[in-house]
Structure formats: C-alpha cells, structure tokens
Amino acid sequence: MNKLQELQKITDSVDGWLTPREGEFLYNAAKKCPKGTVIVEIGSWKGKSTIWLGSGSKEGNRAVIYAIDPHTGSSEHRKSFGKVWTFGKFKKNIKKAGIADVVVPVVKTSEAAAKDWKKKVGFLWIDGAHEYEMVLLDYKLWEPHLVNGGVIAFHDSQTKGPRRVVKKHLYCGSKFKNVGFIEGVTYATKVGRITAADKARNLYAFLLTTVYSLAGRVPLPKFVKVIGNKMAKIFQAN
C-alpha cells in the first residue's frame, strides 16, 4: 500500500465531506508549502482535512498547521445535529493519524484567531462557515498573511457563498494566477500583480468551470461536453 492509499484508508474512517482526490490535493499543497511559512486551516471539524495536510507537511518542510475552529459546528451542522462539540474527536483523530506533532489546534473563530496574527502563511485552506459574508470575512482576514507564491484554496467552491468569493477574488481578481479546481476545491497562487496573460487564463478557466459544472446538469450537445471536460482537465490539479 503506498502513502496515499494508506492515507485514504485512515481518512475514510474520519467523519467529514472531503473526497480522496481533494485530500490528495491538500497533501501535495502542504508538501510544497514554502520554508519559513505555516499552513492555516479554517474549519477542521473532526480532522479529515487536517490529516491530509499534516501528512503532506511531514513529507515536505514540516510546515506547522494552525487548525482554526471553535469546534461548535457551522449553522447547518447545528440545524442537523443540535449542539455540536467536535474538539474531542478532532484531537483523537489527529493523534491516531500520527500528525499531532505538526498541528496547533486553535479553538477560536477565524476572526478571533486573526487578531494579532503575525506568521507568514504559505498555504491557506478555507473550509469554515459557508455563508457568503463569512467566506468573504475569512478571505479578507487571512489573504493579507499569504506570501507571494503561496497557495489559497476553498472547499465547496461550487456552492453559493464560496463560489461568489472565488469568482470575484480568484478568477476575476488581480492577486492570483493559475486558478484551477479539483472537484469541489478551487485553488490559486498569489502573485504581487498579475499579467494580462494571467488574467486571460483565469477568465478562460472560469468559463471552463462553468461549462464543466453545466455539463453534469444541463443537456448540452455531446461535443460541447467532451471539449469542456477535456479542457477543464487542463485546469485541474494532477
């Protein structure tokens, strides 16, 4: 069994919504996190994404993961499950996965954790509350700490709140290049300023994600689906 298969087996037993391909993306991003920077995770739940991040980090520069979550769930969890407290399970799962030595749990909201934050962030993973205002707040609070060359990624970026933020600030903004997606994750690399070519590529990628997402829902002509899917693959992480 190789490392990724082993990780899939471990994370399969952890409650959460992340798919194996999304997990693999986090693993690789954490592995490449630049020296002298840390990883910030907003929204840890019971540690599924934290385990992929921690394992990737240990294969790379051992960037510390600040796992920020008040552990009281998001509004949709409280609606479904009532009172939520995930910190016990989170600690147990990261310990069992052998990554507790690279994880600093921060039992706070992202807003409280951002106060007095000083560390340089090399990878910013946003998977907290999914309402538009909350995703935007996470972006505005944490993006300034992301170094140039660092990577930002949003989960559930096909859903309303994250999708609006990703569209405005990644695909159509002026700070990120090489926007891509892998299943529900949209990611991009921060740069000081984007070139006209980067901007055109981002817009092109946006059009393709639109075709790609429509391809599954609307009866498009087959040739449009085939071309859309083929082109979209170019913009997906491998």
Ligand SMILES: C[S@@+](CC[C@H](N)C(=O)[O-])C[C@H]1O[C@@H](n2cnc3c(N)ncnc32)[C@H](O)[C@@H]1O
């Ligand atoms: C979708 S879950 C995260 C799933 C996790 N990334 C995984 O892969 O298993 C969303 C989490 O965001 C947390 N959350 C909600 N509001 C938050 C906030 N303002 N700051 C940080 N975390 C928040 C919730 O407690 C919940 O655990």
